[in-house]
């Protein structure tokens with residue numbers, strides 16, 4: 077049984093990212109996976125100060141919700157990063173979260189996540205896939221650094237308003253397919 081941790085990086089609940097992540101997790105549950113969604117907007121996650129305390133075998137110097145999330149990440153098999161495109165990158169919420177994942181970038185902590193699978197889920201307004209390229213590059217390079225394997229990317233252009241993605245049957249089906257394939 078795979079444990080899927082979906083990281084919801086849009087501040088907008090019931091929006092396009094949230095819907096795609098829900099479809100993925102629901103499909104995963106149907107085939108026996110365990111799923112959990114983290115709403116970054118509901119959590120207290122401060123910015124990384126670059127103090128590198130975490131690389132010296134200490135806890136993160138920021139005493140916030142990330143300390144529990146590090147454990148959740150280590151206990152998961154598949155990490156699903158969901159964020160809309162905001163100015164050709166991820167949301168501020170997702171960038172803060174990713175910065176704090178520097179915790180896993182030292183040899184000792186990296187053992188906790190090396191080899192895990194990662195999935196990227198990205199809705200956005202413009203109609204060309206090119207729009208998501210800087211964001212995809214950022215995640216591809218960061219995952220490589222963290223020794224995470226990017227196994228699937230779901231890029232959904234042409235969605236703007238909350239729920240627009242429900243009209244994109246192909247995108248919904250892909251989210252279901254991805255969820256089902258994680259067994």
Ligand SMILES: Cc1cc2nc3c(=O)[nH]c(=O)nc-3n(C[C@H](O)[C@H](O)[C@H](O)COP(=O)(O)O)c2cc1C
Pocket residue numbers: 086087088090091092093094160161162163164165199200201202203207235236237238239
């Ligand atoms: C601050 C902000 C910046 C955005 N920047 C872009 C952008 O650069 N390119 C784009 O295609 N869409 C952009 N969008 C639109 C969102 O990507 C789009 O509405 C997406 O579907 C929102 O996903 P959500 O419903 O999960 O929040 C932006 C939206 C906001 C609020």
